[in-house]
Amino acid sequence: xxxxxxxxxxSGTRELRDRIAxxxxxxxxxxxxxxxxxxxxxxxxxWGFWGIFAFTxxxxxxxxxxxPALAPLHLPELVAIAALIAMIGHRVNRSxxxxxxxxxxxxxxxxxxxxxxxxxxxxxxxxxLGTFTGVYFKVVLVFILMVNSVRGVxxxxxxxxxxxxxxxxxxxxGVFDFATGQNLIKGERLHGSISGLMxxxxxxxxxxxxxxxxxxxxxIVRGRSIPRLFAALIxxxxxxxxxxxxxxxxxxGLAAVMxxxxxxxxxxxxxxxxxxxxxxLAALPMMPSWFWTRLTSIVVAEQDESGSRQARKDLxxxxxxxxxxxxxxxxxxxxxxNYNPPDRLEPWRETHNVMLQVAAELGIFGLLAFLFLIWQAxxxxxxxxxxFGVTKTRARPPSATTREIPVTDAFRPEExxxxxxxxxxxxxxxxxxxxxxxxxxxxxxxxxxYLFALIVAARELTQDRIIAAHKATQPVAxxxxxERLSA
Numbered sequence: 001x002x003x004x005x006x007x008x009x010x011s012g013t014r015e016l017r018d019r020i021a022x023x024x025x026x027x028x029x030x031x032x033x034x035x036x037x038x039x040x041x042x043x044x045x046x047w048g049f050w051g052i053f054a055f056t057x058x059x060x061x062x063x064x065x066x067x068p069a070l071a072p073l074h075l076p077e078l079v080a081i082a083a084l085i086a087m088i089g090h091r092v093n094r095s096x097x098x099x100x101x102x103x104x105x106x107x108x109x110x111x112x113x114x115x116x117x118x119x120x121x122x123x124x125x126x127x128x129l130g131t132f133t134g135v136y137f138k139v140v141l142v143f144i145l146m147v148n149s150v151r152g153v154x155x156x157x158x159x160x161x162x163x164x165x166x167x168x169x170x171x172x173x174g175v176f177d178f179a180t181g182q183n184l185i186k187g188e189r190l191h192g193s194i195s196g197l198m199x200x201x202x203x204x205x206x207x208x209x210x211x212x213x214x215x216x217x218x219x220i221v222r223g224r225s226i227p228r229l230f231a232a233l234i235x236x237x238x239x240x241x242x243x244x245x246x247x248x249x250x251x252x253g254l255a256a257v258m259x260x261x262x263x264x265x266x267x268x269x270x271x272x273x274x275x276x277x278x279x280x281l282a283a284l285p286m287m288p289s290w291f292w293t294r295l296t297s298i299v300v301a302e303q304d305e306s307g308s309r310q311a312r313k314d315l316x317x318x319x320x321x322x323x324x325x326x327x328x329x330x331x332x333x334x335x336x337x338n339y340n341p342p343d344r345l346e347p348w349r350e351t352h353n354v355m356l357q358v359a360a361e362l363g364i365f366g367l368l369a370f371l372f373l374i375w376q377a378x379x380x381x382x383x384x385x386x387x388f389g390v391t392k393t394r395a396r397p398p399s400a401t402t403r404e405i406p407v408t409d410a411f412r413p414e415e416x417x418x419x420x421x422x423x424x425x426x427x428x429x430x431x432x433x434x435x436x437x438x439x440x441x442x443x444x445x446x447x448x449x450y451l452f453a454l455i456v457a458a459r460e461l462t463q464d465r466i467i468a469a470h471k472a473t474q475p476v477a478x479x480x481x482x483e484r485l486s487a
Contacts, residue, residue, distance in 0.1 A: 045158065046090045048149040051083020053162060055142065059446065060166030062194045080138065083145050091148070100148050104376050104456050108449070111369040112140050114362050115333045115444075122332025123339050131334030136444045146453035151461055153415045156454070160214055160422065163450070164234055167211050170198055171237035178244040190244040205250025206436040207447050208238045209257055213428035216261055221268050221421045249439035253432040260428035268424060312352050312439070314345045319356035323363070330363040333444065350441035357441040370443060374434075377452050380459040381426055387462055388420045410465045419458060426455050 045053075055076055064070040088098055099105070115132045122128035150156050173193040177183040183193050185201065192198035198207050212235060219232035242250045258280060322331060322339060331339045336357065340347040351357045359367040411419065429451055442448060 045152065045155040046086070046149065048083055048087030048090050048145065049151075049155050049159075051079055051086050052142065052145045052149050053159065055079045055083060055145075056159070056162060056450075057166070060163070061169060065194045077138075080141055080145070083149070084141065087145055087149055099144060100460075102147065102456065102460070104373070104380070104452065105144055105147060107369060107373045107376055108140050108143050111362075111366060111373065112136060114366040114369055118329045118332060118362055118366070121326075121329035123335050124332060127335055127338060128332030131332075131444065136333070139444065139446060139449050142446075143449050143453050146450075147456050147460065150453070150457040151464065153411075153418065153461065156422065156457055156461065157418060159457075160454070163211055164215050164218075164231065167208065167215070167238055168234035170194065170204070171208065171234065171241040174204070174241040174244060175237055189246045190241065201245035202247045202249055202436075202440050203442070203445075203447075205242050205245040205247035206253065206433065206440055206442065208242045208245075209250055209253035209432040209436050210429050210447055210451055212238045212242075212254070213257055213261060213425040213432065214422075216428075217265075217268075217421050217425040220265055221417075249436045252439075253436040256435045257428045257432040260431050264424040264427055268421060311346050311349075315349055315352050316356055318344055318346065319351035319353060319360045322360040323356065326360070326363060328363045328365070330359070330361045330366060333361050336360050336441075352439055352441060354437040354440060354443045358443045361443075373448075373452065377430060377455050381423070381430060381455050384419075384423050384455070384459045384462055385427070387466070388416070388423055410468070419462070422454075422458055426451070426458070430455070 058064075058076045058079060064073075064075070091098055091100075112132070115128070115136060119125050119128045119132070146159075150159055170192065174183075174190050177193055178190045183191055185191055189201045190204070191201045192204045198204045215231045215235035215238060219228050219235055221228075239254070242254050319336065322336060337348050337350050339360075351360060355367065355370075358370045362370075433448060433451055436442075437448070
């Protein structure tokens with residue numbers, strides 16, 4: 001006897017809907033008990049994963065900044081190529097397609113195609129092409145590698161810890177620099193001690209806000225003491241770094257993250273919401289005076305002595321006007337800062353808004369492609385949340401022939417708990433990035449695409465495991481009389 005699954009699969013793939021549309025009803029117990037003998041062993045990451053793991057370590061830790069002799073070797077590029085070869089070899093050996101396509105990979109490739117197609121119409125074609133080859137092409141390659149290589153809970157967990165260790169390293173150096181008066185802009189604002197994607201204060205704050213929820217969730221959810229204490233230390237260092245950058249976008253993003261952590265934490269651990277509220281209220285009176293000055297300057301122009309508030313308003317208006325002047329092709333990837341018509345008030349500067357950046361530089365087609373990526377990130381996250389019960393769904397009326405099967409039974413208990421935590425943390429991370437991105441030009445850079453890949457990887461491995469568990473418990477079809485005769 002088999003039964004119809006009652007969960008919503010609209011966000012899943014057609015393959016998933018077709019392959020697990022019907023599953024057997026276990027005679028007793030849960031699906032995990034029926035499928036336990038067929039569940040795959042705890043997977044070990046392959047060489048493709050280790051390649052992208054090494055590339056990410058080089059990208060975030062940037063040893064070439066500390067040891068200049070490493071710079072001419074181009075280690076990140078070499079490691080990325082090796083990872084691509086390893087991934088292709090792994091998939092060929094298993095008779096799998098070279099790349100497992102998904103809507104997210106298609107969307108990233110479409111945005112890359114728009115960047116290339118608009119190069120001839122750019123105000124500086126060489127600069128637009130350089131933005132693609134120097135930045136976004138690497139982003140596309142790494143995104144595809146991550147989605148195709150991070151295919152198990154163990155791999156996702158190790159990748160998460162790599163990012164947290166990198167953030168903790170950068171944050172620790174930032175706290176030390178602020179305490180000793182190093183790497184400060186005008187003696188006040190902290191900027192990254194390493195170059196690259198965390199060089200300036202706003203980018204540093206955006207990265208800290210984006211990945212802080214992972215450390216916070218590991219610290220507050222039940223588990224082993226040493227990893228939790230280590231994650232708590234990283235979270236504290238990251239929060240301090242956000243404050244020391246004095247980035248208003250970072251402060252707003254941190255506030256948004258705290259709200260989401262409060263809402264999500266209550267679902268994972270009872271009483272946690274109260275602890276977050278009490279801790280926040282206790283910390284606010286201890287904030288220095290400049291903290292309140294920076295916050296109030298968002299709405300009170302007189303508090304903004306640097307004039308950056310008005311400059312940002314002018315840049316947003318100029319970014320919108322640039323889009324209206326070049327609605328189809330934009331001015332070229334990365335070229336808004338080089339687009340200086342006579343009436344521009346803030347020349348040689350970015351839009352400081354991710355939507356306006358993409359619209360002004362790539363036109364309407366680029367903006368639609370980028371909005372599609374954001375929507376896919378939200379849709380993938382909502383699907384995974386629904387599978388693990390993080391998001392409550394409307395109860396369905398019972399039926400004599402159907403019964404809802406908890407799909408998380410396809411996971412071992414420790415895997416299920418970790419993925420629930422990871423999904424809740426990704427919700428806060430995406431909200432934090434979206435808030436910060438409204439004040440930064442980060443449409444082509446690494447932060448969003450690493451976050452996006454982590455969200456998609458969690459959904460993909462969840463789908464794979466559900467398919468495996470349900471396929472393992474498919475009833476064996478009764479052979480026909482012709483098959484019995486031929487046997």
